[in-house]
Amino acid sequence: MLSYQLLVLAGGLTLAAPVVAQQGTKADAATLAKIKDEGLNRSKVMDTAFYLTDVCGPRLANSEGLNRANEWTKKQLADWGLAKAAIEPWGTFGRGWDxxxxxxxxxxxxxxxxxxxxxxxxxxxxxxxxxxxxxxxxxxxxxxxxxxxxxxxxxxxxxxxxxxxxxxEPDARRYTDEELKKMADFKPEAPxxxxxxxxxxxxxxxxxxxxxxxxxxxxxxxxxxxxxxxxxxxxxxxxxxxxxxxxxxxxxxxxxxxxxxxxxxxxxxxxxxxxxxxxxxxxxxxxxxxxTQDLKGYNVVAEILGTDKKLKSEVVMLGGHLDSWHAATGATDNAAGCAIMMEAVRILKATGVQPRRTIRIALWGEEEQGLHGSRGYVKNHFADPATMQLLPEHEKLAAYFNLDNGAGKIRGIYAQGNEAVAPIFQDWLKPFADMGATTVTLRNTGGTDHLSFDAVGLPGFQFIQDPLDYGTRTHHTNMDTYERLPADDLKQASVVVASFVYQAAMRDAKLPRKPLSAAKPEGRM
Structure with a gap:
């Protein structure tokens, strides 16, 4: 995750009518039970985290370690049966360094x-x-x-x-009920x-x-x-x-x-x-x-193809950044997020779901230097925030879900000021109340790749995670190692993410969008 974390108060949007907000949100209980069973009892998330950290090593932007991780994740996703696994250039980055x-x-x-x-x-x-x-x-x-x-x-x-x-004070902590309630009760300021x-x-x-x-x-x-x-x-x-x-x-x-x-x-x-x-x-x-022989930056992408004749051209995306800093092995920032997102699509393949929409995972490069991988991807596929000229794929994205706040279990999700989406997410979280995931907040959160989507009016979201020792001990430090990854937290997060992605791929309509914002100068979010 980027060094800065911004908490921006969302502007006041009118709450969508309940009939729209609830359209197509009824959970398939049998499928959710399969997702839980696979993710909790046959998890591969710690194996994936081991390869991303100990085997691939530090993954600084455009370094040999990041190249190793790109190649390994592409192969692993293909081995799990995902389609179109590729290492996709997003644009020019600069020198690598090892x-x-x-x-x-x-x-x-x-x-x-x-x-x-x-x-x-x-x-x-x-x-x-x-x-x-x-x-x-x-x-x-x-x-x-x-x-x-x-x-x-x-x-x-x-x-x-x-x-x-x-x-x-302890290095590590979890959110209290009072803190989560304060998030849930947050009201946007009037514009x-x-x-x-x-x-x-x-x-x-x-x-x-x-x-x-x-x-x-x-x-x-x-x-x-x-x-x-x-x-x-x-x-x-x-x-x-x-x-x-x-x-x-x-x-x-x-x-x-x-x-x-x-x-x-x-x-x-x-x-x-x-x-x-x-x-x-x-x-x-x-x-x-x-x-200096290759100055490009790259993202790793792969898909579970949609099956609905009308909806398979639409896409639900999930992702996290694969690059890290170099003094450790980037476990909580952000091998944990990538391992969880990879585990989520593995769970969906293992349970044999037939998503109506296509599900696309993206593992971003060069996030730490300014969200470059996701920004480049959004610019190439959806829109350039500097001009807000929309590309055809912009209309096809149903949602993007991001994970990049350490290794703590998911406690809910930031709705990014999107009031229409909040009741949908509240409904999707109900099956996971016993696992500690209950909170939907209208707050914005910053510093990571969902901002690239939000900047061009696409529904991009970051999950709320228990902080653990992310801010005190691991974020951008020499102690960001595999030992900082609690297996039960990563398993829980994988199940919640898989469920959200599945339900976004199955609902009748794409997730509600906020109004398009004005064009922004280059380099601003």
């Missing part, structure tokens, strides 16, 4: 290994380095000037702003012709822009001053660190120094020693490789 070696340790005042990994799209060190360090702390561009002439041939330690503190400026939001945006400008200035200065490498930290605790990219993935990106992202405890120890006047020496070696 780590071939990474090592960092403190060698003075004593030896100690350190926790860290190269930042994505940074170069290697061209052999082992053993260098003294310099601490750089600067909140403004003017403060950078005092470090001129001090950085040549040094390893630069950047300041840690998110210092770990003792916490008495207004103009919203007052959010001074606090504008202040945060200005601060972010200033920080980005400072970071760019610093990167340029480190190169020009002849520094050897950089150690930095975005935060975390207890050996967990958050990871990101240290340079753009564009082919023509400016050169930067080798940079490792560190566990904050290790980074802070180095800083304390250096600031106490105790000489600190670091030994490190990174070997990274850029891939």
């Amino acid at each position: 780590i071939e070696k990474s090592y960092v340790a403190m060698t003075a005042p004593y030896y100690h290994t350190l926790i860290g990994a190269p930042k994505a799209w940074t170069p290697g060190t061209n052999g082992a380095l053993k260098k003294a360090v310099v601490v750089v702390k600067a909140a403004t561009e003017a403060e950078l000037d005092k470090y001129k002439g001090q950085l040549r041939d040094k390893i630069v330690l950047l300041n840690v702003t998110n210092v770990p503190k003792p916490s008495f 207004t012709t103009a919203r007052p400026a959010d001074a606090e939001a504008e202040k945060r945006l200005a601060e972010r822009k200033a920080l980005m400008a400072l970071r760019t200035k610093l990167a340029d200065m480190l190169v020009s001053e002849g520094a050897a490498a950089v150690l930095s930290s975005r935060g975390g605790s207890d050996g967990t660190f958050f990871t990101s990219n240290g340079a753009p993935y564009a082919v023509d990106a400016k050169p930067v120094l080798p940079e490792l992202e560190m566990a904050p405890e290790d980074q802070l120890r180095l800083i304390r020693l250096a600031e106490a006047g105790i000489p600190v020496e670091i030994e490190l070696e990174t070997r990274t490789r850029f891939q």
Whole structure:
């Protein structure tokens, strides 16, 4: 999932008449029982998750790991009997990048290994380095000037702003009944012709822009001053660190120094020693490789073909993003979502359902850098949000369901402000009340691939999942590994998703749509 998570209050839409909202929503109890039985008693979801994480490895955008995952998922979906399994290009992305070696340790005042990994799209060190360090702390561009002439041939330690503190809150949690009720009771704000400026939001945006400008200035200065490498930290605790990219993935990106992202405890120890006047020496070696022979990005798609003469040309889609960050194996972000979506279509094939509409699974590439895979797919198949010129397939999409909020079980679904669809979803959730899935909220949720569909007026939805330790321990960290995947939660989610997809494929009408929005400038959602 993207680094940001936006909660946007939906505008006021008129509730659709009950006769329309309830059209074709009666559940087929016998089929739902088969779905539950297959998904709970003969599940393959953890096997799939194992292959996506441990076998395929980290799946950074356009990396060898993502290529492995694309090939494996295409074959697996075809082996399960899905039709038209393909790796489909969505457009141009940029350079791929892989780590071939990474090592960092403190060698003075004593030896100690350190926790860290190269930042994505940074170069290697061209052999082992053993260098003294310099601490750089600067909140403004003017403060950078005092470090001129001090950085040549040094390893630069950047300041840690998110210092770990003792916490008495659990890492992992589930939604309480009170939290779910608050979601369910949410009422959209009445539409207004103009919203007052959010001074606090504008202040945060200005601060972010200033920080980005400072970071760019610093990167340029480190190169020009002849520094050897950089150690930095975005935060975390207890050996967990958050990871990101240290340079753009564009082919023509400016050169930067080798940079490792560190566990904050290790980074802070180095800083304390250096600031106490105790000489600190670091030994490190990174070997990274850029891939430029194929700059395209890809999605994996496959189908269960529809059987109704009138409706088989219409499509129900489900998906999640297959790419991940690189410091771990991307288990909760988002191998879990992909494994669940793959399990949902496996369940439907295993139970022998004959969907009226075609069911299409899509495993997106390059989500972490800006929803690129799903945006490219939507632009190629449905509409370009920049122009809102609709393609013929736009009319044929019945619904899109997304999963990308970690590994927690499904507790309900975000209706994205679509009041007409809410009673339909409430009806579909009734068979799963005993499994904890009960809540339909009119709230919007952001940061992931359903937004690409919603942006062009298509009914795209993200499920509500228990947060577990997604926000505290696994999201974009070096701890996002297979061990963070609770099997029972993934099984439950697979059954709920399979049911939603089945019912969307079987109902008489496509799901209700919100009014089309105006065209948006390029790059905005």
